Amino acid sequence: xxxxxxxxxxxxxxxxxxxxxxxxxxxxxxxxxxxxxxxxxxxxxxxxxxxxxxxxxxxxxxxxxxxxxxxxxxxxxxxxxxxxxxxxxxxxxxxxxxxxxxxxxxxxxxxxxxxxxxxxxxxxxxxxxxxxxxxxxxxxxxxxxxxxxxxxxxxxxxxxxxxxxxxxxxxxxxxxxxxxxxxxxxxxxxxxxxxxxxxxxxxxxxxxxxxxxxxxxxxxxxxxxxxxxxxxxxxxxxxxxxxxxxxxxxxxxxxxxxxxxxxxxxxxxxxxxxxxxxxxxxxxxxxxxxxxxxxxxxxxxxxxxxxxxxxxxxxxxxxxxxxxxxxxxxxxxxxxxxxxxxxxxxxxxxxxxxxxxxxxxxxxxxx
Ligand SMILES: C[S@@+](CC[C@H](N)C(=O)[O-])C[C@H]1O[C@@H](n2cnc3c(N)ncnc32)[C@H](O)[C@@H]1O
Ligand code: SF4
Numbered sequence: 102x103x104x105x106x107x108x109x110x111x112x113x114x115x116x117x118x119x120x121x122x123x124x125x126x127x128x129x130x131x132x133x134x135x136x137x138x139x140x141x142x143x144x145x146x147x148x149x150x151x152x153x154x155x156x157x158x159x160x161x162x163x164x165x166x167x168x169x170x171x172x173x174x175x176x177x178x179x180x181x182x183x184x185x186x187x188x189x190x191x192x193x194x195x196x197x198x199x200x201x202x203x204x205x206x207x208x209x210x211x212x213x214x215x216x217x218x219x220x221x222x223x224x225x226x227x228x229x230x231x232x233x234x235x236x237x238x239x240x241x242x243x244x245x246x247x248x249x250x251x252x253x254x255x256x257x258x259x260x261x262x263x264x265x266x267x268x269x270x271x272x273x274x275x276x277x278x279x280x281x282x283x284x285x286x287x288x289x290x291x292x293x294x295x296x297x298x299x300x301x302x303x304x305x306x307x308x309x310x311x312x313x314x315x316x317x318x319x320x321x322x323x324x325x326x327x328x329x330x331x332x333x334x335x336x337x338x339x340x341x342x343x344x345x346x347x348x349x350x351x352x353x354x355x356x357x358x359x360x361x362x363x364x365x366x367x368x369x370x371x372x373x374x375x376x377x378x379x380x381x382x383x384x385x386x387x388x389x390x391x392x393x394x395x396x397x398x399x400x401x402x403x404x405x406x407x408x409x410x411x412x413x414x415x416x417x418x419x420x421x422x423x424x425x426x427x428x429x430x431x432x433x434x435x436x437x438x439x440x441x442x443x444x445x446x447x448x449x450x451x452x453x454x455x456x457x458x459x460x461x462x463x464x465x466x467x468x
Pocket of ligand 2: 113114115116117118121122123125163164165198221
């Protein structure tokens with residue numbers, strides 16, 4: 102049986118963070134119930150085509166899935182269980198914000214089968230959080246981290262951003278120590294990406310690129326010491342706690358995106374659900390855009406997505422899919438980066454920690 106990952110988009114937030122580019126709204130809370138009804142309709146209609154698939158990952162992303170009534174999350178899981186073939190060991194992840202998570206919700210999530218929580222910490226500096234319009238301060242975050250630690254919920258992790266206003270290397274180091282004291286199994290740390298028009302107001306207060314790189318280097322060293330695997334350029338996990346759903350994206354495996362603007366990759370076709378909220382409510386199976394992935398684009402994506410992972414490019418697979426000539430060209434282009442930025446083994450071409458730092462450049466040259 103083929104396997105499938107499901108992504109469920111929950112486009113509601115308490116406030117809109119200054120740097121956010123995700124499809125989400127802070128002024129539509131009165132529409133949450135009708136949105137969930139539309140989502141259920143979409144699930145019923147689309148699931149029919151996936152009866153020969155086994156779902157092994159489900160990911161509630163946003164937006165802020167923890168913001169909506171927890172019973173609605175249960176309703177979605179119930180309807181997924183009825184309409185898809187769900188693997189007994191399915192990974193079910195949910196993105197949560199500190200201000201909308203507490204012990205009661207953690208226990209409830211566990212009871213309904215959610216086995217992975219990703220907490221949006223971003224920073225523990227109060228002034229930073231306020232400046233970017235996060236709806237929580239660090240006290241709230243620390244309280245939730247304590248509740249996660251004290252609960253019997255094992256697999257939780259934290260998301261962080263490097264490059265936010267008022268961040269310094271010294272303070273970042275302190276924050277990492279604090280976060281690690283709560284024993285998370287996973288950490289994601291992204292460099293801030295931004296749209297210059299919207300962010301001009303605070304970018305002047307952000308650490309310079311060199312300081313951000315020092316933060317990244319510190320994190321790599323520190324987390325290695327703490328026995329985390331740096332399994333993707335921005336992701337670290339204790340062994341066995343890597344996010345299976347995200348690995349599915351990076352391995353070009355199939356996934357179905359449900360909800361407003363959800364992205365899918367099925368049968369070599371990439372598609373995006375309608376992004377207009379009102380149109381989605383009227384007809385939740387409308388498609389915004391779709392196209393067949395051309396073989397050469399897929400090959401380039403293969404290189405790019407493999408290089409993001411520490412496992413790197415599987416050379417045998419690459420040769421089998423794209424032929425010996427493409428493999429020769431790949432190795433020729435990679436030559437100047439071996440061994441400092443790329444490690445060449447008999448089976449793989451893997452980015453080193455140095456390589457992760459200049460991944461965009463290496464990727465461009467290799468494709
Ligand atoms: C879908 S987002 C949001 C999840 C949740 N609502 C939150 O804000 O914590 C998932 C993660 O992407 C990262 N992220 C969001 N916007 C970003 C940006 N502009 N630059 C870098 N990372 C970003 C954050 O670390 C965030 O936790
Ligand atoms: S809470 Fe998360 S999804 Fe919502 S606006 Fe902020 S970054 Fe975006």
